[in-house]
Amino acid sequence: MNAAAAAQRLQQAWRAARWRRGLDRAALALPWAAAAAAVLWRASGASLAAAGFAFAAVVAAAWAWRAAAAFDRRWLIRRLDGLRRDMDDSAELLFARSETLNELQRLQRARLQARLAAGAPPDLRPAWSGRGxxxxxxxxxxxxSAVLLWPTSPSARRETALAPAPEVAAAPGQPRLLAQNLHVRAPAYTGLPARDEPSLQGRVAEGSRLDWTLRFAPQPTGAELVFLDGQRLPLQRGEDGDWRAQRPLIRSALYRIVARGAPAAQSQRLHRLDAIPDRPPQLRTIAPDRSLSLVGPDQRSWSLIFDANDDYGLAADASLRVTLAQGSGENIVFRERTLRVPGRGGAAAKRYAHRLDLAALGFARGDDLIVQLSVDDNRRPQAQNVRSASLILRWPADQGSEATGVEGLVKTVMPAYFRSQRQIIIDAEALIAQRRKLEGERFVQRSDAIGVDQRLLRLRYGQFLGEESEGAPPLPTSDAHDDGDAERDGQGRDGHAQAGGEGGVADKPAAPDEDGHDHARPPVPARFGEAGSVLEQFGHTHDIAEAATLLDPKTRALLKSALDEMWQSELHLRQGRPQQALPYAYRALRFIKQVQQASRIYLARVGPELPPIDFTRRLSGERAGLARRDDPLAAATAADPLPAALWQALQPVPGAAAAPVDYAALERWLDAHPERVSDPLAFAAALDAVRQRSDCADCRARLRALLWPVLARPPAAVSRRAAGDAGDRRYFEALQAEAGR
Incomplete structure (x- = not known):
């Protein structure tokens, strides 16, 4: 017991000594890391200063760890022998192996361990280097303090920061811009380094901090930055004679440098600043590959994979909202929870993957599981959020239940919607691609299921031709059909013979009727001599009076052809031959598209509904309220006539003075319709140039060219002739060359 207690006390004292030495060395080094960061900040900016401080801190930590590692076992032995006389200069025995000691040495080690366990814990920590x-x-x-307060020399500023400005003709004594610089500091969350723009214009991140530095000679009495939207930013003169101003850039802008007494050419020069907006994150769903998925057999989990990217950076984690919908009808209960999904990848592109445990969520038959991922970027102060589309995992309820009593059959639930012909083609092609991976029986079953969808779609379109519904079971008490006779004849309830095929059952026309239906006789005797009764008793028609007036004969013929192709497609699908069904399915789709593009339909004739005649005005000569037949036609006005009117006003007329332009109206139109202009700054610059020099033909032509794309297109126009292929172009070039000779 004494040995264990002594070893524990000694280990704690040793660890405390190493920690004391490491903290002591770190306290000595960290102030100089801050001093190095200040030097870098003054020389190159905040981003490099932060990187330099981080590097200096790592170096200080490494130095402190190495100093603490010097307190090894040899140091501990020397420290114990030097501090405690009761160790009898035998502290080395505490760390020796028992098999290497003799009996006397073992007895001495036991005494030392007893002394360590009985007395106060040894304090091996070195003293703080307080003075250091x-x-x-x-x-x-x-x-x-010296680095931060040290003034920057004008010569150094001229060499590193300022660039020569374009020369402008100026009279003696007029202030002229000699040097200029625009320092751009992007928001910290973007991670972009600070940079200088010698031309005073450029594309910068939205929210960047701009610092202007200008030098004039001779010095003006005042200077300012005048923005085209009317804002003014005064320039402040520093001790070194340079003029400075600061401003964050929230949106794109055009501005001028206006100095009192400066030449007009210098004050009229425009500088352009384009603010690059921070785009919201782009989110893409990788798995699952569809918005609605059905639970597979023995599926216990659901894998979700999303990819996101952003121009500056994404948050480390995303939020996954999981909603479980249980119940049916009006008794639906929703349970919602939010999960944190960590992202993997770089700062600007991450992948978020998560696997949901269906049993842990309480997912059962008949439930829906809806998930939606929410991702934030690192924009400050307000992050931009984007959400994915909702993904649904459905566990379908039981499709049928066994009936008891009179029916003794299996009822099936009618599907909620019919599939389209294009979807049937897609499913058939997907089944053909998976043929090698599926067993024979499973392949035939899936082909038969697609054939059932084809049959439902055929019946749906058949209603437009007046065909009766197939497959509708009669009432149990109805004696209109003799089921026993039908079964003996080999026919089903839908009037089709059931032909057994490989892997499925195909509906096929059978005797005795040529149209493939077993038609019931009317339960009530028909009256003798009536044409309708004779037709109902001895004939059969597929037409319904209301449906017969819906489509014109040509459209009905197209739809009949589509139904015939659907029949053949269904026949091969039900027999497990999707490859042979595809040509018929494609032809059915082509006919359906032609039917959908039909230009007219026939409607049932109805009598005209004319207003009643007012006999009190008969022969009275009163014409109030009657339309005048001699009213002239008036030209229609455009919905937005201002751009067209300004475009016509800017049209040059040879020998005539330039027409005046309503600048205020054009500015109001630009503010009201910013989405119709592709480059608002170019538009504003051209408008300002025309305002400054109304007699400038080139300026007016430039503004007129910018107005052309925003003009309303006429409702009818001459279509451009097709350019033709390479052979046509060679032919026309040869004709032109022949004409030029």
Missing amino acids: IALSGVAASVAI
Whole structure:
């Protein structure tokens, strides 16, 4: 017991000593890391200063760890022998192996362990370097203050920051811009480095901090930045004679540098700043590959994979909202929870993957599981959020239940919607592609299921031709059909013979009727001599009076052809031959598209509904309220006539003065319709140029060219002739070459 207690106390004292030494060395080094960061900040900006401080901190930590690692076992033995006389200069025996000691050495080690366990725990920590830490902190503080307060020399500023400005003709004594610089500091969350723009214009991130530095000679009495939207930013003159101003850029802008007494050419020059907006994250769903998925056999989990990217960076984690819908009808209960999904990848592109445990969520038959991923970017102060489309995992309820009593058959639930012909083709092609992976029986079953969908779609379109519904079971008490006779004849309830095929049952016309239906006789005797009764008793028609007036004969013929192709497609699908069914399915789709593009339909004739005649006005000569037949036709006005009117006003007329332009109306139109202009800054610059020089033909032509794309297109126009292929172009070029000779 004494040995274990002694070893524990000794280990704690040793660990405390190493921690003391590491913290002592870190306290000596960290102030100088801050001083190095201040130097870098003054020289190159905040981003490089942060990187330099992080590097200096890592170096200080490594130095502190190495100093603490010097307190090894040899140091501990020397420390124990030096601090405690009761160790009898035998502290080395505490760390020796028992098999290497003799009996006397073992007895001595036992005495040392008893002394360590009985007495106070040894304090092996070295003393703090109080004087050294204080001196280091004071010296580093002085160095940081000197770096921050040290003035920047004008020569250094001229060499590193300012660039020569374009030369402008100026009279003696007029202030002229000699040097210029625009320092751009992007928002910290973008991670973009600070940079200089010598031309005072460029594309910068939205929200960037802009610092202007200008030098004039001779010095003006005042200077400012005048923006085209009317805002003014005064320039402040510093001790070194340079003029400075600061402003964050929220949106794109055009501005001028206006100095008092400066030449007009310098004050009229426009500088353009384009603010690049921070786009919201782009989110893409990788798995599952469809919005609605059905639970597979023995499926216990659901894998979700999303890819996201952003221009500046994404948040480390995403939010996954999971909603479980249980019940049916009006008794639906929703349970919602939110999960955090970590992202993997770089700062600007991440992949979010998660696997949902269906049993843990309480997912059961008849339930729907809806998930939606929400991703944020690292924009500050307000992050942009984007959400994925809702993904649904459905566990269908029982499709049927066994009936008891009179029916003794299996009832099936009618599907909620019919599939389209295009979807049937897609399913058939997907089944053909998976043929090698599926067993024979499973392949035939899936082909038969697609054939059932084809049959339902055929019946749906058949209603437009007046065909009766097939497959509708009669009432149990109805004696209109003799089921026993039908079964003996080999026919089903839908009037089709059931032909057994490989893997499925195909509806096929059978005797005795040529149209493939077993028609019931009317239960009530028909009256003798009536044509309708004779037709109902001895004939059969597929037409319904209301449906017969819906489509014109040509459209009915197309729809009949589509039904015939659907029949053949269904026949091969039900027999497990999807490859042979595809040509018929494609032809059915082509006929359906032609039917959908039919230009007219026939409607049932109805009598005209004329207003009643007012006999009190008969022969009275009163014409109030009657339309005048001699009213002239008036030209229609455009919905937005201002651009067209300005475009016509800017049209040059040879020998005539330039027409005036309503600048205020055009500015109001630009503010009201910013979405119709592709480049608002170019439009504003051209408008300002025309306003400054109304007699400038080139300026007016430039503004007129910008107005052309925003003009309303006429409702009818001459279509451009097709350019033709390469052979046509060679022929026309040869004709032109022949004409030029």
